[in-house]
Amino acid sequence: MVQEEIMRRGPWTEEEDVQLLFYVKLFGDRRWDFLAKVSGLKRTGKSCRLRWVNYLNPDLKHGKMTPQEERLVLELHSKWGNRWSRIARKIPGRTDNEIKNYWRTHMRKKAQEQRKKSSVSPSSSSSSSITHEENERNFYDTGGLKLLQVEGEKKSSDQEQDGKSMKVYSMDEIWKDIELLEENEEKMNKPIMGSILPLWDYSLDSLWKDFDWNNFR
DNA sequence: AAGACCTCCAACCGCGGAACG
DNA sequence: ACGTTCCGCGGTTGGAGGTCT
Numbered sequence A: 001m002v003q004e005e006i007m008r009r010g011p012w013t014e015e016e017d018v019q020l021l022f023y024v025k026l027f028g029d030r031r032w033d034f035l036a037k038v039s040g041l042k043r044t045g046k047s048c049r050l051r052w053v054n055y056l057n058p059d060l061k062h063g064k065m066t067p068q069e070e071r072l073v074l075e076l077h078s079k080w081g082n083r084w085s086r087i088a089r090k091i092p093g094r095t096d097n098e099i100k101n102y103w104r105t106h107m108r109k110k111a112q113e114q115r116k117k118s119s120v121s122p123s124s125s126s127s128s129s130i131t132h133e134e135n136e137r138n139f140y141d142t143g144g145l146k147l148l149q150v151e152g153e154k155k156s157s158d159q160e161q162d163g164k165s166m167k168v169y170s171m172d173e174i175w176k177d178i179e180l181l182e183e184n185e186e187k188m189n190k191p192i193m194g195s196i197l198p199l200w201d202y203s204l205d206s207l208w209k210d211f212d213w214n215n216f217r
Numbered sequence B: 001a002a003g004a005c006c007t008c009c010a011a012c013c014g015c016g017g018a019a020c021g
Numbered sequence C: 001a002c003g004t005t006c007c008g009c010g011g012t013t014g015g016a017g018g019t020c021t
Helices: A014-027 A032-039 A045-056 A067-080 A084-089 A096-120 A132-140 A171-187 A198-210
Strands: none
Touching: A014 A032, A014 A045, A032 A045, A045 A096, A067 A084, A067 A096, A084 A096
């Protein structure tokens, strides 16, 4: 279609952000196709929604995950697997995208560490036919922490079962892992808490501040 | 100094399901 | 009941910036 050809894609500009903020404020964060049209933004409704949900929404926190949030993510992921939006709902101010990205980057690291360990002492996985690559995939992909699932433990194709979730990873092990991680971070002189990104805060704050809603009423 | 490699995250895509006419 | 539209989800990609060699 001709209309699709002129649709903008890629990174959002500040002007587009301001424009979207204005129209969301005006019409609410629903009916994204409509919003996209009336705003004059050459973006799809989908793109507008994504920008709002993942970035512009003032309820969002930005910056590094706190240890508490990390724990929650681990705990909830062990319960629900890759149900990112569901996990996000339990962690105020964080989006599914953010959590998903966090999980992929941090858990990949963990998986690699795990891999190193197991290659040093291969005895534990002697009966398994799973390759290292498969191990890594299982660890941070759909199965959550299946890698560490004890052989013979009941397996379920879908972990989605509200309160009666399957347990694949003991919380003790999770805490231990986190403590180790935090120790390492402290040794490397990296502050864990309170490192909110000033740059982002500045830009969005200024965006919200500079934008005087009253002028548009 | 510079090129290669890695990490992180914003944004996109495809799909399924809900809502609506 | 059916088709269409819209929304939300999970997976994936691309690029910017950082780190390593």
